[in-house]
Amino acid sequence: MSEPRDREEPPEGTTQRLPVLDEQEPRDGDEPGRSDAPDAHEPAAEAGEGGGHEGRFWSARRVPAAIVALLLLGLAGLFLYDIVSVRAGRPGMHWRKELARQLAEKPLDDTWVLVGAGVAAVLGLWLLLLAATPGLRALLPMRRRHPGVRAGLHRDAAATALRDRAMEVAGVQSARVRVRRRRADVRAMAHFREVDDVRTDLDAVLADAVKGLGLSRTPSLSVRVRRPGRKG
Secondary structure, three states, X not given: OOOOOOOOOOOOOOOOOOXXXXXXXXXXXXXXXXXXXXXXXXXXOOOOOOOOOOOOOOOOOHHHHHHHHHHHHHHHHHHHHHHHHHHOOOOOOHHHXXXXXXXXXXXXXXXXXXXXXXXXXXXXHHHHHHHHOOOOOOEEEEOOOOOOOOOEXXXXXXXXXXXXXXXXXXXXXXXXXXXXXXEEEEEEEXXXXXXXXXXXXXXXXXXXXXXXXXXXXXXXXXXXXXXXXOOO
């Protein structure tokens, strides 16, 4: 009994239509080739749209933390070495004895005591400020479109985008944009059009551009337009 032969190969140089694996059979009343599955090119539903403002990104504070850790480590190691030296029967370090004597004899209103206390207070307030503030002021949080994913936009990038949109307005000779956390300041120079017309167009174009940035907190817009000064 002979085995069935394989399907004959098409002649070389000809094309052959391949079957579509994920194509569903059309049901009654459905159009041929139509599928109820969501299109892969369509954007996913925006999550968290209007769910409140996103908080700022917190800085890691690596440099201040490393400096404080090194200072504390060196001071603790120095005191530990002195304590071990005294326990071993050797005399304590001269600087520690002198420091203890100075602290015991100096009055509280002494200049150097006040200076040292002021420096310690300033350093302590600085560390508390770093611990209580998020930092990363140049990074603006964006709206959360997907759960578990946070995005941010740098202020310089936002300013560049707004400046490019401002330069597209007819009559704008030059523009400077500064984006802050709650406000975007635009300074433009107009030449061949009326200043009021240029300002109106800039307000409309930049208001749409600010919304298009996708920031969590939409900054307010401040637009100023003037004529360039006369040369000479």
